[in-house]
Amino acid sequence: MVDGFLAIGALARRTNTKVETVRYYERIKLLPAPARTAGNYRAYGPEHLSRLSFIRRSRDLGFSLDQIRALLDLADQRDRSCEAVDAIAKEHRAEVDRKIADLHALRRELDSMIDQCRRGTVAECRIIEALSP
Amino acid sequence: MVDGFLAIGALARRTNTKVETVRYYERIKLLPAPARTAGNYRAYGPEHLSRLSFIRRSRDLGFSLDQIRALLDLADQRDRSCEAVDAIAKEHRAEVDRKIADLHALRRELDSMIDQCRRGTVAECRIIEALSP
DNA sequence: CCTTGACCCTGTAGTCGCTATAGGGTCCAT
């Protein structure tokens, strides 16, 4: 691989991504297609490394690929107000809050169900009962 | 529709399920294929109603279709010990706990990111910065 | 120079749990 450029495997290792995922991001145009070497290998430059890092970090924080696309677009318009960025982040936070609340409710239900299990036969199982109509 | 039998739409309404989902459950053999009328309509009996109710209630509690398949198999072996049922429920609860913990950590990260936003331009946006490498 | 093995390429299909569409058939009330 040429000086300063990364092959897909190296890029993947540095961003904690699978090679297939990198190609997938290219296919869906989240990551721009890089130049190719004589042997048709993808050759990634520093701009790819930083863009993919951004994507992965955002994914780790639970943003959807569509949200990330929007964030990347915004990040490129450096003199716009960052209100829209703030809005995306807040909307995502609200969604996380909703999920946490849902899971807490779920957890309570599971708990009371499991508590009732008297470890007898299935016929008298309170868990099965709790799931039945 | 014959006496005491339900067409797919009626079954779906009673179990808060979409018609397509009912057919999907049949296709993946989660719900047994019912008898058909002369006009080739599915005719569901009470056993289908209760089985589908069980499935939907379990889905609402977040069990996977594979877990539900296992629960349904167990529910049919009425004189076995319900240990295995208990194990599935507890494994699921543990998974819910992991998800809650993950989301709480996420929420904290999002919060501190959003807190730093000073509503300037994108160029000085702390959110974009926080997502960058 | 040749081989080996790690890496890379494309294209396609699978995962989970549905959901949606197209293009038809049935049933019942008016």
Added chain:
DNA sequence: ATGGACCCTATAGCGACTACAGGGTCAAGG
């Protein structure tokens, strides 16, 4: 006889990957 609500099958799409199959490329060691 007609309209509209319901039903049928088959197939493809969603999101975000992941996993092949069947090849090509490259660098190091013998």
